Structures are given as structure tokens and as C-alpha cells.
Amino acid sequence: MEPFNSYLNFNRGEILSNCNIVVRHLSDMEGMYYDLEATQKIINEDDRVIYKVYNIDVPEKYGHLQHCTSIIYPGRVGDEFHMTKGHFHAQEDTAEIYLVLQGTGKLLMQKKDTEVKILDMQSGSISYIPPYWAHRTINTGNKPLIFFAVYPGEAGHNYGIIESKGFCKLIIDKDGQIKVIDNPNY
Numbered sequence: 001m002e003p004f005n006s007y008l009n010f011n012r013g014e015i016l017s018n019c020n021i022v023v024r025h026l027s028d029m030e031g032m033y034y035d036l037e038a039t040q041k042i043i044n045e046d047d048r049v050i051y052k053v054y055n056i057d058v059p060e061k062y063g064h065l066q067h068c069t070s071i072i073y074p075g076r077v078g079d080e081f082h083m084t085k086g087h088f089h090a091q092e093d094t095a096e097i098y099l100v101l102q103g104t105g106k107l108l109m110q111k112k113d114t115e116v117k118i119l120d121m122q123s124g125s126i127s128y129i130p131p132y133w134a135h136r137t138i139n140t141g142n143k144p145l146i147f148f149a150v151y152p153g154e155a156g157h158n159y160g161i162i163e164s165k166g167f168c169k170l171i172i173d174k175d176g177q178i179k180v181i182d183n184p185n186y
């Protein structure tokens, strides 16, 4: 394979070439926000886009490095901030790095034994997600949260456990304050 460049729009988070774009509407995340009534209402109204991922096209193989930008749009579903689905890596002993370009948020991580760690995300923060930690990103600000990620080619995604149970913590807006609460459904 030949070396190549990709080009990123820093303000919008979009990558202009060599990539496939994943667009997640709220209907793609049904049941992942704890307020099911609010979820249904929004899906019926405009089924808004929660986030997009621009994945640069690289083989999903050992030795390569997957890289992408994610854009989480600001907003809430009920009182829960917009977030990504979150996942473990299918190859669990693989890590990931997030570099925030714009916006503010939280990086929620959880191990299989339910140990939880939450890091702040802000412009310039570089977060290291070690192997074995599931990861979800949450936009707690009022601008898009845009970050660049790099992870091993063979890592893959395992959404299964997260889709059925979620994370054991939720990050919500409580009277204008960012609060971490126990997930009542976990």
C-alpha cells in the first residue's frame, strides 16, 4: 500500500478524502439513553443526528493504524447529554488515543469488572484509553465536540455488551450542572 495524506477541516471536523462517514441518528441508538419517552418523542419529531464519524480508509489489520474524527453535536435526550454508543474493542488488548480539536466533554470508560474512570475532554486534551477499557464520549458543552482518534488496525468494535446494558454511570444535565449518576437500568 502507498503512503497518503488526508485533509481535515479543523473547524468542522470533516475529513475531505479517503474516508467513509458514519452518521448516527437517535433512532440508531434506541434504548441507549435512559429516558425512553424523550427518545421516542425526538425520533418522531426529527430523529436528529447525534454524531458523525469520518473514518479514513485503512485496512483493519495488525500493523496498520485506524484513524478518524468524531463530531458529537450538542444537545440532550431528556437530561442526558448527547453521546456516542461506546464500545469495547473486539480485540480487547488494544488501546486508543483521543485528541480533542474543539468543544468540551467527558470520556467515560469502564472495565468488565465495572471499574469506571471519567476524564475531561477539551481542546488540546490527549486521552489515553488503555487496553480492556470500554469507551464512550459525551458532549457536555454547547458547541460540537470534535476529536481525532488513533487505534490499532485489528482492534475492531464490540458494541454488544454496551448496547444491552449500557455503562454503569450516566452523565446528565441537572439544573445546568454536569452530574454523574448511577445508571438505573444497569
Ligand SMILES: [Fe+2]
Pocket: 087, 088, 089, 096, 135, 151
Ligand atoms: Fe475504540
